[in-house]
Amino acid sequence: MRCPYCGGDDTQVKDSRPTEDGSAIRRRRVCSACGGRxxxxxRIQLRExxxxxxxxRRVPFDRDKLVRSVSVALRKRPVEPERxxxxxxxxxxxxxxxxxxxVPAEQIGQLVMEGLKGLDDVAYVRFASVYRNFREAKDFEAVLGELSSDPAPE
Structure with a gap:
């Protein structure tokens, strides 16, 4: 693993443990060259x-891009990082x-919207406004109407 600080490729694992949900292994590393930690x-990857x-266009799926998109929608919202x-x-x-x-981009967008609907209504509306390319206030009204017609999550 290359060091993000000095670029050295001699790093050592100091600690390994599973994440809370067990979907990944978290490793603490230290660089032998600069001492950076x-x-x-x-993570398990079933397929490319x-x-x-x-x-x-076809582009490789980027999990980090998905995390960034969701994080933008959830910015300054009271949702725990674990969720x-x-x-x-x-x-x-x-x-x-x-x-x-x-995988079509639309399918990913739909899955994100379903997930955000269960996490935070404001984030759901934020994401929907970009994903559905809102142009007028009535577009927001339609999404808010969808939220109010759905039963509240428990």
Whole structure:
């Protein structure tokens, strides 16, 4: 594992433990060259996923991009990081278990919206406004109408 500080490739694992949900291994590492300490995560990957964009382009699936998108929607919202991680891990597992190596971007967006609806209404509306490309206030009204017509999550 390459050191993020000096670029050295001689690092040692000092501690390993599973994450709370057991979906990854958290490793504390130290660089022999500069002494820098950092954390890495090791996850199971069932298959290489490719995202089929609306434009027709194909790009490799990037879990970190998914985490960033969800984090932007949840910025300054009272949602624990563990719940976010569980939601993202669940989405990735669903995508990998479909058996398909190509996943349409729309499918990922739908799974994120379903997950956010269960986590935080404000984040759901934020994500929907970008995902559905809202242009007018009535677009927000329609999504708010969807939220108020759904039974409250328990």
């Amino acid at each position: 950092f954390t890495t995560f090791e 996923l490719t995202v089929l964009k609306r434009s027709g 976010i991680e569980r939601m993202v891990s669940g989405i990735v597992r669903q995508l990998e278990s479909t058996g398909e190596s190509e």
